[in-house]
Amino acid sequence: xxxxxxxxxxxxxxxxxxxxxxxxxxxxxxxxxxxxxxxxxxxxxxxxxxxxxxxxxxxxxxxxxxxxxxxxxxxxxxxxxxxx
Numbered sequence: 788x789x790x791x792x793x794x795x796x797x798x799x800x801x802x803x804x805x806x807x808x809x810x811x812x813x814x815x816x817x818x819x820x821x822x823x824x825x826x827x828x829x830x831x832x833x834x835x836x837x838x839x840x841x842x843x844x845x846x847x848x849x850x851x852x853x854x855x856x857x858x859x860x861x862x863x864x865x866x867x868x869x870x871x
Contacts, residue, residue: 795810795811795812796808796809796810796811796812797809797811798827800824800828804820804821804824805818805819805820805821805824806818806819806823806824806827807819808827817866822858823862825844826840826844826858826859826862829841829843829844829859830859837856837859837860837863838856840859841853841855841856841858841859842855844859
């Protein structure tokens with residue numbers, strides 16, 4: 788199931804590879820390391836479909852797609868619980 792981010796959420800990938808997310812609605816900022824940045828970019832490229840994003844990451848890293856899916860689902864749950 789595709790779930791795009793809040794339209795008031797802005798994202799910026801810094802030169803150091805860290806992703807900064809800012810919610811205009813809540814005023815909260817989040818900073819994600821390279822792992823979160825990779826998930827965000829893969830989700831964007833896959834039209835916010837976690838399964839496809841996990842497959843892309845797993846293929847590039849040579850790892851099990853199921854473990855990547857779990858990571859993505861946990862990462863997304865964090866933001867859903869925060870109301871982002």
